[in-house]
Amino acid sequence: MISPIFGSDARMRVSTGKATQSDGRMFTVVVEGFGVGLQRRAERRITVPFPQLQRLMQTIAQQGGRIRAISAGEVPEGTATEAPSPEAPAATPTPARKAPVSHADVPVNLYKPKDPFIGTVLGNYSLLAEGAIGRVNHITFDLSEGNLHYVEGQSIGIIPDGEDANGKPHKLRLYSIASTRHGDNCEGGTVSLCVRQLQYEKDGTTINGVCSTFLCDIEPGAKVKITGPVGKEMLLPPDEDANVIMLATGTGIAPMRAYLRRMFEPAERAKNPEYQFRGKAWLIMGVPKTPNLLYEDDFQRYLAEYPENFRYTKAISREQQNPSGGRMYIQDRVTEHADEIFSLIEDPKTHVYMCGLRGMEPGIDEAMTAAAAAKNLNWSELRPQLKKADRWHVETY
Numbered sequence: 001m002i003s004p005i006f007g008s009d010a011r012m013r014v015s016t017g018k019a020t021q022s023d024g025r026m027f028t029v030v031v032e033g034f035g036v037g038l039q040r041r042a043e044r045r046i047t048v049p050f051p052q053l054q055r056l057m058q059t060i061a062q063q064g065g066r067i068r069a070i071s072a073g074e075v076p077e078g079t080a081t082e083a084p085s086p087e088a089p090a091a092t093p094t095p096a097r098k099a100p101v102s103h104a105d106v107p108v109n110l111y112k113p114k115d116p117f118i119g120t121v122l123g124n125y126s127l128l129a130e131g132a133i134g135r136v137n138h139i140t141f142d143l144s145e146g147n148l149h150y151v152e153g154q155s156i157g158i159i160p161d162g163e164d165a166n167g168k169p170h171k172l173r174l175y176s177i178a179s180t181r182h183g184d185n186c187e188g189g190t191v192s193l194c195v196r197q198l199q200y201e202k203d204g205t206t207i208n209g210v211c212s213t214f215l216c217d218i219e220p221g222a223k224v225k226i227t228g229p230v231g232k233e234m235l236l237p238p239d240e241d242a243n244v245i246m247l248a249t250g251t252g253i254a255p256m257r258a259y260l261r262r263m264f265e266p267a268e269r270a271k272n273p274e275y276q277f278r279g280k281a282w283l284i285m286g287v288p289k290t291p292n293l294l295y296e297d298d299f300q301r302y303l304a305e306y307p308e309n310f311r312y313t314k315a316i317s318r319e320q321q322n323p324s325g326g327r328m329y330i331q332d333r334v335t336e337h338a339d340e341i342f343s344l345i346e347d348p349k350t351h352v353y354m355c356g357l358r359g360m361e362p363g364i365d366e367a368m369t370a371a372a373a374a375k376n377l378n379w380s381e382l383r384p385q386l387k388k389a390d391r392w393h394v395e396t397y
């Protein structure tokens with residue numbers, strides 16, 4: 001039995017079946033348009049042991065059936081379990097259900113670089129505590145004069161003032177939006193970003209990133225050229241019962257902060273009667289030091305108020321050690337919790353979001369590969385299936 005990870009109700013959605021064959025696990029496939037006669041009109045639930053899953057799915061595909069969901073576990077009480085087809089090769093469980101994300105209404109490119117929106121800076125403050133490494137600021141812009149609106153998970157472009165080395169206007173840089181569609185004041189008409197100043201050494205000189213420095217230094221009242229919004233990769237599913245696993249490093253927390261506000265911030269919940277989140281949200285966050293944790297007070301508040309729905313795991317690389325005695329990175333946390341993460345992924349309602357520096361991807365991939373192998377799954381096959389089902393969301397830069 002998989003242990004419940006968010007309180008006892010987790011078992012309702014993700015549970016293992018009783019072993020009937022050597023593999024032990026059972027999978028329930030919910031299918032439409034499959035079978036003969038009246039069967040084809042009804043939604044059917046077919047439970048098979050793991051070794052028979054692939055053959056069942058092939059048969060469904062051959063007969064034109066549509067798989068609505070696959071989940072690990074027993075059939076819910078009161079649901080008939082049908083006999084599987086006799087043949088039985090082993091396979092990777094396919095999360096075939098397309099998530100109910102409506103992309104059609106998502107605004108994109110309302111403002112283009114040639115005719116950007118001019119936003120006014122409302123606030124700019126440091127998100128870091130004393131002793132932190134680097135500089136990360138939360139910056140809010142007034143959008144009330146125009147038509148720039150967005151949803152959680154999108155980005156906007158910023159065109160910094162000034163010119164590049166060739167005397168041309170600077171090109172835009174993208175930033176993930178850290179606020180919900182209602183803005184930090186929940187009244188609409190604003191957008192917030194979480195920006196880390198890029199700094200690196202070259203030939204003994206400190207180089208400051210053009211746009212990130214422009215933003216971190218900007219004063220309230222300043223006017224800024226804004227484009228967008230863009231992006232449909234990181235949209236949050238509208239399903240209030242979805243499970244959302246969030247893997248973030250550094251400013252990769254920006255879209256996650258927007259999701260978590262939408263899920264748990266009281267004023268946000270009051271604004272969204274159609275979205276009263278009841279699923280499981282699990283944030284796995286990587287930073288170098290404790291003072292670099294971002295939006296920590298808010299997350300602690302959500303933990304206190306929604307212990308059944310919110311889980312928060314930190315990887316603090318310069319303070320914590322992984323089991324081999326090295327620095328604790330986010331991928332070490334993924335490895336540590338691999339069993340629970342994969343149990344959640346087996347639930348078709350689970351989405352995984354990854355955001356942060358591009359360098360985090362290989363480590364996560366390695367951890368997922370090892371975790372999958374431990375469950376007799378092949379990550380290089382499973383990941384594209386999750387992606388196709390709109391359940392694996394990556395934005396790294």
Ligand SMILES: Cc1cc2nc3c(=O)[nH]c(=O)nc-3n(C[C@H](O)[C@H](O)[C@H](O)COP(=O)(O)OP(=O)(O)OC[C@H]3O[C@@H](n4cnc5c(N)ncnc54)[C@H](O)[C@@H]3O)c2cc1C
Nearest residue numbers: 173174175176194195196198200209210211212251254397
């Ligand atoms: C979809 C998306 C979302 C993003 N969201 C965010 C966000 O939420 N927050 C955030 O802070 N950033 C975010 N970024 C990154 C952001 O767009 C900029 O790339 C970043 O702020 C740096 O821009 P800059 O103008 O300051 O740096 P630039 O002046 O453009 O300098 C960047 C260049 O410096 C060079 N460089 C960088 N590091 C080194 C090094 N160590 N050694 C040598 N050369 C180096 C590289 O050539 C690099 O292209 C996002 C990017 C994308 C694509």
